[in-house]
Amino acid sequence: MSDDIKHHIPVYKNVFIALLILTACTVGASYIHFSYAWIGLLVGLLIASAKGYLVASQFMHLNNEKRFIYGVLTLTVVFFFVLLLMPLLWDENSVAHGNGAYENVSHEHSDEGHHHEGGH
Amino acid sequence: MKIPYNEDLRPDTGLYNAKLGIWLFLASEVMLFGALFSAYIMLRSSNPYWFDIKTILNVPLATLNTALLITSSVTMVMSWVSLKLKDLNKFKLYLMLTLLCSFGFLIVKYFEYSAKFAHGYIPAYSTSLACYFTMTGLHVLHVIGGIIVFLYFIGPGIDMWNSEPERFTNRIEVAGLYWHFVDLVWIFLFPALYLL
Numbered sequence: 001m002s003d004d005i006k007h008h009i010p011v012y013k014n015v016f017i018a019l020l021i022l023t024a025c026t027v028g029a030s031y032i033h034f035s036y037a038w039i040g041l042l043v044g045l046l047i048a049s050a051k052g053y054l055v056a057s058q059f060m061h062l063n064n065e066k067r068f069i070y071g072v073l074t075l076t077v078v079f080f081f082v083l084l085l086m087p088l089l090w091d092e093n094s095v096a097h098g099n100g101a102y103e104n105v106s107h108e109h110s111d112e113g114h115h116h117e118g119g120h
Numbered sequence: 121m122k123i124p125y126n127e128d129l130r131p132d133t134g135l136y137n138a139k140l141g142i143w144l145f146l147a148s149e150v151m152l153f154g155a156l157f158s159a160y161i162m163l164r165s166s167n168p169y170w171f172d173i174k175t176i177l178n179v180p181l182a183t184l185n186t187a188l189l190i191t192s193s194v195t196m197v198m199s200w201v202s203l204k205l206k207d208l209n210k211f212k213l214y215l216m217l218t219l220l221c222s223f224g225f226l227i228v229k230y231f232e233y234s235a236k237f238a239h240g241y242i243p244a245y246s247t248s249l250a251c252y253f254t255m256t257g258l259h260v261l262h263v264i265g266g267i268i269v270f271l272y273f274i275g276p277g278i279d280m281w282n283s284e285p286e287r288f289t290n291r292i293e294v295a296g297l298y299w300h301f302v303d304l305v306w307i308f309l310f311p312a313l314y315l316l
């Protein structure tokens with residue numbers, strides 16, 4: 001058992017270095033002006049996902065876990081995506097069809113001549 | 121009466137009690153932060169007057185905080201490894217380092233929040249700042265929760281090592297899983313709020 005654990009130590013150190021490098025990449029990528037905003041968004045999320053994968057698989061040992069935990073997490077991921085999609089339904093029903101709260105915001109701001117929200 | 125499966129693995133799940141419990145708790149945490157991320161995406165994408173907080177947030181300080189949390193995740197997993205190797209002194213050292221990084225994170229966050237408040241950037245200033253304070257504030261509460269648990273394990277909780285070393289090691293593994301999740305949340309909060 002001890003020997004098994006000892007084999008993990010260099011892996012943890014390598015993951016640590018990889019996470020620091022990826023953090024530097026995240027910050028560096030934010031200073032690059034991509035021709036399309038969504039490319040920057042995609043790059044940022046891809047790097048964050050890579051970091052998340054390293055933490056989850058190595059530090060949380062999800063690369064070698066019991067089936068029960070995979071089952072719980074699969075269910076969680078499904079509901080997580082349902083949560084992410086719910087605003088799209090809300091958006092479709094209210095903003096796109098002219099019932100959204102932001103119409104009022106737009107009206108107020110156009111009256112006040114503001115170009116963005118914020119302020120007391 | 122001895123509670124079953126505190127140390128031994130249940131034959132059906134292959135898990136001990138605390139590990140099953142923490143994973144169910146973490147699943148609920150995913151939904152909690154997921155709801156906030158979901159609200160953030162909705163508010164940001166549908167608001168034509170979104171106040172871009174990137175211009176007022178301190179990226180170098182947030183990068184330092186990211187490095188602190190990543191370091192604390194490594195020291196946390198190393199404290200568990202130390203217990204597996206029956207080295208209590210190294211466990212104490214790594215857990216102290218984890219605590220040090222956690223307090224470092226809170227101190228940096230204190231300076232960040234203070235600077236915002238001093239300039240009048242309170243949650244009521246804009247929806248984007250309300251999102252920023254809600255999401256980072258909830259994350260800070262999780263960091264404080266972790267610190268309380270670590271202080272217990274380095275203080276009175278360490279006595280269990282003498283009576284039930286296997287169960288104590290399991291407790292540290294479970295605390296570690298929670299802490300790595302806190303790190304994981306920050307990994308996504310950092311680019312979402314500060315960079316994108």
